[in-house]
C-alpha cells in the first residue's frame with residue numbers, strides 16, 4: 001500500500017518536470033520542478049510515517065501479547081466476557097462496573 005505513494009510521487013515529479021519543460025522558460029521550469037519536488041517529498045515522508053506507524057502498531061500488538069502471556073490482563077468482564085487490565089475497575093468494552101470496589 002505504501003509503495004503506491006512512492007510510485008505516485010515519482011509520477012508527479014515526472015509530470016511536473018515535463019510540464020515545466022513545456023512552458024519553455026527557465027522560470028516556469030523552475031517553478032514546476034520545485035512544486036513537483038515538494039509534492040514528491042511530502043508523499044515520500046508520508047510513506048516513511050506510514051512505515052513507522054506500522055512498526056509502532058506492530059510493537060503495540062507485541063506488548064499486548066506479552067501482557068496476555070504473563071497474565072497481566074486477566075480480569076474478565078462479567079457482562080460481556082471482555083478481558084481487561086487489573087488496574088481498571090470497569091470494563092472498557094461495555095462500561096460494566098466491577099462489583100467489588
Ligand SMILES: [Zn+2]
Nearest residue numbers: 077080091094
Ligand atoms: Zn464488559
